[in-house]
Each structure stands twice: as structure tokens, then as C-alpha cells.
Amino acid sequence: MTEKYEFEKKYRNQVLRCSACGFCRSDCPVFGATLRSSYNARGKMLLLKEVMDKKVELNDELIETLFQCTTCANCSTHCPSGVEVPEIIKQARQDMVHIGSCHPVFKGMHEVLQKHTNIYAEDEPADIEGRRKETAQYVYFIGCVGAYREEEATAATLQLLDQLGVDYTLIDEACCSGVLEDVGYQINTDLAGKNIERVLDTGAGAIITGCPYCSRTFNNKTQFAALKDNGVKVFHLSQFLKDFDFGVQTDKRVTYHDPCDLGRHCGIYEEPRDIIRKIAPNFVEMAHHHAEALCCGAGGGVRGAYAKNSIAMARRRLAEAEAVKAEIVLTECNSCVHNLSNAKLRRQKFKIYNMSQFISELLKAA
Amino acid sequence: MDSKTKEALIKIVGPDNFTDRLIDRVSFSYDSSGLSRRPAAAVWIENTQQVADVMKLANEHKLAVTPRGAGTSLTGSAVPQEGGLVLDMSRMNRVLKISIEDRQVVVQPGVVFDDLNQVLAPSGFFFPPNPASGKVSTIGGNVATNAGGIKGAKYGTTRDYVLNLEVVLPNGSVLHTGSNTMKCVSGYDLTRLFVGSEGTLGVVTEITLKINPKPQATTTCTATFDDLPQAGKAVSEIMCSGIVPSVLELIDSANLEAVNQATDLDLPEVAAMLLVETDGYTQEEADRQMDRVVEALQNNHAGEIVKTSSAEEAEKLWAARKASYGVLTRLNNNVLAEDLVVPISKVAEMLAGILDIGKRHNILIGTVAHAGDGNIHPVLVYDGTNPDEVERVKKVEADLFKLALDLGGTLTGEHGVGMSKASYMNQEHDPVFMQVMNGLKNLFDPNAILNPGKLGLEV
Numbered sequence A: 001m002t003e004k005y006e007f008e009k010k011y012r013n014q015v016l017r018c019s020a021c022g023f024c025r026s027d028c029p030v031f032g033a034t035l036r037s038s039y040n041a042r043g044k045m046l047l048l049k050e051v052m053d054k055k056v057e058l059n060d061e062l063i064e065t066l067f068q069c070t071t072c073a074n075c076s077t078h079c080p081s082g083v084e085v086p087e088i089i090k091q092a093r094q095d096m097v098h099i100g101s102c103h104p105v106f107k108g109m110h111e112v113l114q115k116h117t118n119i120y121a122e123d124e125p126a127d128i129e130g131r132r133k134e135t136a137q138y139v140y141f142i143g144c145v146g147a148y149r150e151e152e153a154t155a156a157t158l159q160l161l162d163q164l165g166v167d168y169t170l171i172d173e174a175c176c177s178g179v180l181e182d183v184g185y186q187i188n189t190d191l192a193g194k195n196i197e198r199v200l201d202t203g204a205g206a207i208i209t210g211c212p213y214c215s216r217t218f219n220n221k222t223q224f225a226a227l228k229d230n231g232v233k234v235f236h237l238s239q240f241l242k243d244f245d246f247g248v249q250t251d252k253r254v255t256y257h258d259p260c261d262l263g264r265h266c267g268i269y270e271e272p273r274d275i276i277r278k279i280a281p282n283f284v285e286m287a288h289h290h291a292e293a294l295c296c297g298a299g300g301g302v303r304g305a306y307a308k309n310s311i312a313m314a315r316r317r318l319a320e321a322e323a324v325k326a327e328i329v330l331t332e333c334n335s336c337v338h339n340l341s342n343a344k345l346r347r348q349k350f351k352i353y354n355m356s357q358f359i360s361e362l363l364k365a366a
Numbered sequence B: 001m002d003s004k005t006k007e008a009l010i011k012i013v014g015p016d017n018f019t020d021r022l023i024d025r026v027s028f029s030y031d032s033s034g035l036s037r038r039p040a041a042a043v044w045i046e047n048t049q050q051v052a053d054v055m056k057l058a059n060e061h062k063l064a065v066t067p068r069g070a071g072t073s074l075t076g077s078a079v080p081q082e083g084g085l086v087l088d089m090s091r092m093n094r095v096l097k098i099s100i101e102d103r104q105v106v107v108q109p110g111v112v113f114d115d116l117n118q119v120l121a122p123s124g125f126f127f128p129p130n131p132a133s134g135k136v137s138t139i140g141g142n143v144a145t146n147a148g149g150i151k152g153a154k155y156g157t158t159r160d161y162v163l164n165l166e167v168v169l170p171n172g173s174v175l176h177t178g179s180n181t182m183k184c185v186s187g188y189d190l191t192r193l194f195v196g197s198e199g200t201l202g203v204v205t206e207i208t209l210k211i212n213p214k215p216q217a218t219t220t221c222t223a224t225f226d227d228l229p230q231a232g233k234a235v236s237e238i239m240c241s242g243i244v245p246s247v248l249e250l251i252d253s254a255n256l257e258a259v260n261q262a263t264d265l266d267l268p269e270v271a272a273m274l275l276v277e278t279d280g281y282t283q284e285e286a287d288r289q290m291d292r293v294v295e296a297l298q299n300n301h302a303g304e305i306v307k308t309s310s311a312e313e314a315e316k317l318w319a320a321r322k323a324s325y326g327v328l329t330r331l332n333n334n335v336l337a338e339d340l341v342v343p344i345s346k347v348a349e350m351l352a353g354i355l356d357i358g359k360r361h362n363i364l365i366g367t368v369a370h371a372g373d374g375n376i377h378p379v380l381v382y383d384g385t386n387p388d389e390v391e392r393v394k395k396v397e398a399d400l401f402k403l404a405l406d407l408g409g410t411l412t413g414e415h416g417v418g419m420s421k422a423s424y425m426n427q428e429h430d431p432v433f434m435q436v437m438n439g440l441k442n443l444f445d446p447n448a449i450l451n452p453g454k455l456g457l458e459v
Helices: A006-017 A029-034 A041-052 A060-066 A074-078 A085-098 A104-115 A144-148 A151-163 A178-182 A189-202 A212-220 A222-229 A237-241 A270-279 A299-305 A307-323 A334-343 A355-365 B003-013 B022-027 B048-061 B113-123 B139-145 B190-194 B228-240 B253-262 B283-299 B311-322 B324-330 B344-361 B387-406 B422-428 B431-444
Strands: A138-141 A206-209 A233-236 A254-257 A328-331 A351-354 B041-044 B065-068 B085-088 B095-099 B104-107 B162-168 B174-176 B203-210 B217-225 B247-252 B272-280 B305-308 B334-337 B364-370 B375-382
Touching (some): A006 A041, A006 A085, A029 A307, A041 A060, A041 A085, A041 B022, A060 A085, A060 B022, A085 A104, A085 A178, A104 A178, A104 A299, A138 A189, A144 A151, A144 A334, A151 A351, A151 A355, A178 A212, A206 A212, A206 A237, A212 A222, A233 A237, A254 A270, A299 A307, A307 A334, A328 A334, A328 A355, A351 A355, B003 B041, B048 B065, B048 B162, B048 B203, B065 B139, B065 B203, B095 B113, B104 B113, B139 B203, B162 B190, B217 B283, B217 B311, B228 B272, B228 B283, B228 B344, B247 B253, B247 B311, B253 B364, B283 B305, B311 B324, B324 B334, B324 B364, B375 B387, B422 B431
Parallel strands (some): A138 A206, A254 A328, A328 A351, B041 B085, B065 B085
Antiparallel strands (some): B095 B104, B162 B174, B162 B203, B217 B272, B247 B364, B364 B375
8 A cells, every 4th residue: 555644654553443433532632611522522533534534634624633632642542442643643744845835834933933932933042031151050941931921930939949959051042943843743853952952062961841841842852962962961940959958838729730741741749749748638539530630721832723622631730729729830841831820710629739849939938 | 505595593592502514413413323424404402492392493494403412422423414414402501409308400401410429419319320421421311312321230221220211202392201209100101202202202301310328338259250141140240149239240351451551450361351339328237248259150160250349440440440341452353242131041152252253254353241130242343444244243143142132131231222223123022013013103203304324114
């Protein structure tokens, strides 16, 4: 059989292996928010199967489902048949972009990152006050959302690092551009090169990232292999902070939202909880946690392209925080903080923080 | 679909609840059976009145309509007519009433099985039938197929719990069956007629279920066997030993291998494993029943017998068992799940026959069974892209059906007939039975618009 598209060449057996059992109905956040079966993993795999059978063409008609996936990996984590849905979707998106079918928002994002160094096309450098040194033990890498949308949280994080006496420096960041691979394009090697060069210039032995997505891009993508080759390690902030003793506690009822990029994609579940155990004895898990955690709805470009459904997903997650009567919702991803905060209803009185921001506030109040 | 019908449907359900988009039509073409037919359109239903209005319209236009829940049918019973209309009922998903004092719950058809039991959990009550697809399958779908599951031997199937139904008939009129009481012989038992009718007689829009107090204590045990039929003999002895286990499941070597690939359970890859649970209102009660089970297992040469009272460990086992259909595609790209039932005394003979048939046609068969009620699921694992294998799979299927019927069994215990077993109905049932079935269908649905091509009916 002639294989027309790359996704067929790479994932034909995977697509066929989907037994259409439908178990992903309980895992897919887009389906959970819409109850529309064409949006869940089974709906997508059946569509791709029909593409492979030459019954359906890859074209603009398929954008709405193939580009509406947060790549949260809840489906693949729990798929009895072991189908790697996010990888298949990402490849199918690349095939679609190749033939000229793409969601306009993602096309725009690609164009922005050809001209700018951040996804928001802001030419001014991020207004973040933090250490800038010629050399340091660590580079603290903020990420686009932290630098341009969650500045307050980032400022608090930097303050915490200062208070802990961490020898770090900021750099003139460029977007890691990992998201481009998610939405049908390739990582921008120019941007990757700039980041690598600036990190290596500092002589730092490790990068601490505030963004779990940047962390996994640096660790897993070949475009950033030079970091590893030069002995530079990459940690997410939660991995770095877990061994510190902060000497402060809250008696508030705290819950934790596992970011998909940190949890399901990197397997980091316990480090954030290790920190929480030290600072918040009144900790409670939401109904879905660890590998079962609901996605906040921001990933895979869905926040930009399908804002209404993205917010609906965030509201499902916040309803779980409300159900356990949390006063504080902690997470470890600026993108999650941003989307959850946007979706919060007025009656929901809990506060949403990045862990480091919350610790910083506790220290301030102490 | 012609524009006039489309406009009329949009008028009934609203523009956001109608679709003739390709992505949705493809998705609604399938259920979990692998069969498919492309509908012209679908509507998402929000209330009974919409169903009534849609059915009236469809009846006038002779438009084929297939109601659908989560689409987890393994027989094609949720696959629509080519060019037909799908009624997606999954957004009618509210639990309308929980009445512990009456031991009843009233639900809309789109409520998910597991969600209902989560809602009931704080009250100490539960809805016992426990289909493997329960994390996604809807109560409406459970009713349409008379779904069973791993608790069947002790607690029965969906039919045993449905007290009454609200059903929209094909002409748009709304029928109320049964009563809100625990007993009722006031007229024909139409409730039981609709349960298992696979959406061929009416569209269920409200369901009143009987619920049970949940036993608080359980004991679980696993037992290994070097020989599959020997495990069947152990099942027969357990069921004669004076107790009824709440779960008595059999898993064969192919399934154990696939489960191990999918989980970190590290199950022993032996010819067969029995998973047994006993339950009671005290631990002593559950344990005492388990003692009888262990005795029967030992009498039948079980290898390793491992007991646990840990709910968490047991939960992992049940989750793995429930995913067994999907996990088998790890061994090849296509699976076909059968649903045979034989008298309990014939379980060992059926298991031996399955091994023989698989060997004869050179097709891998992974077998799981709700062995306690004689319900055996041989799952055929094969390469769906190889025409020769597909042909052999058809022969295996025919041989399995013949053997089950020869042993006094039935084609299906809980999955239903759907499309996949429709052509075999004449083998199981005599002409008079089929004549009565067709007569009933014609009485309820003279224009044959509801879920055509299912159950071996003439229309």
C-alpha cells in the first residue's frame, strides 16, 4: 500500500491498533468539555484510519479535530492498546501543514517565531528584574508565559531564588519553540542556537526552567543536544527546590494541579508534593491527580486556537479544586496558572499560584 | 440529507446540536466492533421532547435513526444506517433523583455507569452490573444491550435492576413502562422487553433503577492453572460449593501476556488464572466464603493461590481485567470479541473447544470469561490487513457459535446481537421465535426506522 503521508509511514500500526474501545472518552479533556466524540482520541484515530484507507482526505475539514488536542497525553497514558496518540497527532499536523492545511492561529504562531523571539511578538525585552551576571552556576530560564504574561509570579520566583542564595543569572531568552512541533512545524533552530549560545556563554553547569515545557524541550529535542554535549544539565524548578527547607508553613487548605508537561510527559509528580508537604500540612488531592490529573486546557496551542473550549477545560479542573474546598491551588507551570486564573469564577474564592510564588509570599509574610 | 429535513432537525435541536460535518459523521460511523456505516447527520439530544419531535419527523420522512450512548458496543449495535441519522444521547447525563428510602435512582440515559456509582458511593448503595466498559459506557447503552459484567454471577445484569422506563416510540409518542414499586405485574412486562432491544423498538429517555446496599467487606484471590479446561472444572466446583462469589473471572495466557505488556502487575503467564472475589457485610463473612473457594481450587489442582484483602491491589486487578479487550491489540492490530454463554457445567468443555478451534484455524484466541455465569469471551486476535486471516477469523467465529449452541448455550450473554451476530440468529432460534420478534418490531416500528439491520430482524 502506498503511504502518502508521514504519519502513515511512522504510525500505521499504531493507528490500526486503536481498538476503538472508547476508554479515552473518560480521559480526553476536549471531549470532557464538549462531549463531542469526534474530538477524543478514538474520533481522531478513526479519522486517520479512514485517511489511510483513502476514504477521507487530509484537508481543512479535519483541522477542527486534529488541531484541537492539548497533547496532554491522558489518553495515551491510559490507552489499553498503548496507542501514542499525541505523537500521531503531532505528525498528522505536520502532514497537514505540509499540504497547506493549518489552523490560522498556529500558522500565525509560526510566523511570529520567524520574526520575534517570543510567542507574543513583543519586541521589548521582558520587564523582569533579576540577576544578570556574566557567569553563574545556574541559568534561570523563565519561558514566554512567565516572562510576558505571568510577570508577577516570575518576579516572586526570582525573589525566592535570591533569598535562597542561589547563584543564578538570567539570559536574553528566545522561545524554546518546542510548541511549534506540537502545532505542525519544526523547532526553530535559530532560536535554539541563540539559547544554547547564551547559556554556554555564562559557563553555567545547569539550567533551571520555570516552564516544564521548556524543560522537556531542552532535555528531549535534538536541536538542544549541544547543552548535554557541553555538560549542561536541565532541571525544572520543582526538582531544584525540593531539597530546600523554607522554614515557613501555611495552615490553609492546599491542593496541587499536576501540569501535563511536568507529570505525564516527564514523570515528575513527587518533587512538587515533597515541597508542599513541608509548607502545607493541610494538603488535599483533587479527585484526579498524578497521572490521572485533568488537563488545564492550555496545551497544544488550544488556548490560542479554541479559547472557549480551553476555558471550559480549565473550569472542569477548577470545579475539582472547589469540590475539595481548597483555599490555595498550587501548580508548577505558568501556562496552567494563566489559564486556570482566566477561567476562575467569581464565586471561587481560592487563589492560584505557582509553587515558588506561593513560597515567596509565605516568606514575605513571615 | 435534503435541506428541508436538515432545517427541520435544526429547528428541533438548535444549530449547535446538529451536525453533518465529516469529522462527526466519521466518528459516529463506528462503535467498538470495527464495523462501520456512514450516517448523513447526527443530533445531540438534550431532552425527551426533542427525541419525540425528531422521531415524529423521521417517521414521516422514513429516515433511519440510531440512538447512541458511548458507542462501546462490540457488535455494531450502535453503528447507524448508511445515510441515516444518529441520536447522540450522551448529553442527557443527569442523575435526576436518588431515593435511598425507596432503593431507587432515576437517571437520564447519558449518565456514565462509573459516574452513577460515584454519586451513589456516599450513601453506601450501588448499581451492581459492572460492564468492563463502565468507565465510559452509558446507562442508556447498558439498558439497550442488557449489559452485564464481572459481578453477573451473584448480582445479575442490567435487566434485573430496571424498574421502569420512559421511552419515545418511533411515532413520537412517549411510553411509560413499569412502576416505581419493587414489584409490579400490572400488564405485560414491557420494561424487560425494551431492555436488550438494542434501540430497535424505542428511544429510552429516562431510567429508574433499583439499587443495592454495597457489601463493605471483600476478599480477593488469584489462582493459576497449567491447563485452561482445568480452570473451567474449578469454576464448576466453586459454583456447586454452596456459595456464590461476587466475581469469578478467568483470564488465559494470551490475556495475561497482554496485560503484563500494558501494566506493571507482573502476572504469572500461565495457561489460565482465576480471579475470585467474595463479599459480605463483615470480613469474616467474605473470608468464610473464600475458604470454600480455595478448597475447590485446591481440589482442581490450582498452582499458586494468592489471597488479598487489599482493596487497592484488587482494584488494579479488576482494572487490568476490564481493559483486556483493548490490551489484546498489543499482540496484533485487530481483535474480535465474542460473548458466548454455556451452562456452567459445560464451561470446561467450551474452553477446551476454543483451544481446539483456534489451533485448527491457526488464529490466536485470547479468552477471558465471567466464568461464574458461564459467560465466555473468546477474543480473536489477528491481522486485519491480511485477507486470508480475516477469512479464517470468519470460520473461527462460525465454529465457536456452533459449539456454544451444541453445548446448549447462546450466542450472546451481554454484548447483544447487533450486526455481527444477526445472520446467526436463525441457528439459535426457531422460526416461531423469529416470527414473534419480527411481529413485535412491526408493532412498535411499522416503518422500520429504528436502528435497522440489527438483532437478525427482517428489517
